[in-house]
Amino acid sequence: MFENLREDWQTYGRDLSRQGFWVMCVFRFGQWRYRVKPAPLRKLFSFIYRVWRTLIQIMTGIELHCETRIGRRLLIEHFGGIIISGDTVIGDDVVIRQGVTIGLRHTGLRGAPIIGNRVDIGAGAKLLGPIHIGDDAVIGANAVVLTDVPAGALAVGVPAVIKPRRAQSESSPADLSA
Template sequence: MFENLREDFNTHQRDPWRQGVWVMAVYRFGRWRYKIRPAFLRRPLSLLYKFLKIGVQIAAGIDLPCETQVGRRLRIEHFGGIVISGDTVIGDDVTLRHGVTLGLRRTGVAGAPVIGDRVDIGAGAKILGPVRIGAGAVIGANAVVLCDVPAGALAVGVPARIKKHRHPTLQEAA
């Protein structure tokens, strides 16, 4: 947990006032508490997590539940309006900007996005349903993504369309 926290802090330019640092610290704590055995020791930590999560939601406007699978170095660029479903999977080195939603297409229908490594998601973008976003893809501002986006592609529009596709170099794919 502490290695991940240090990495998250460095990802946010070592600035303790960036809301992304707060959100990631509460997220990492929430994931870590599941490892505590026995259950009677975990319960007070779970209660503390719930209060911290609500506090960070109010202060930062970002909802990142600990059930979400987040890779390393998630960068949350801007304050507010970010909602992420607990079923979402996020890869390494992903960048999120304000107003992003990663979630289910409809309530009660299973299937959340899987975001690859090094994906850049623009402000106001919505990625909904069981879609896969390939490594190195760029999702344009205010795009509504309802289908898979290949690696290295640019997706823009409502609904999103693939505008250009570049093949990642060997170094990027590694």
């Protein structure tokens, strides 16, 4: 837990005012409490976790359950309106912005997104259902992603259309003025 917290601290630029860091602290504590062996102590920590999680949800507008499997260095860039299902799997170095929903497509049906490494999720994006988002993919702002996104691709629109990403060096000033 402490190694992950140290890494989270660095990810958030050692800035205690970043609400994403608060959420990650409570998340890491929530996962750690499962490893506590004496049942009475684990129950006490579970109660503390539930109180902290509720306070953090109210203060930040970020809902992140401790059952979610998260890799290293998750960066919640902006706070507010973020919901992440407990069934979701998130890889390393993922960036999430405000208004993002990652979760189930239909109530009562299992299956949440599996997000690869180095994925950039734009503001207001919705990733729903048992989909796979490949490594280095970019999800555009307000995109509604209902299908798999291959590695390195761009998903934009409602419903999202998958497009290949151009390398930054390929775009020229003429492309930008058009």
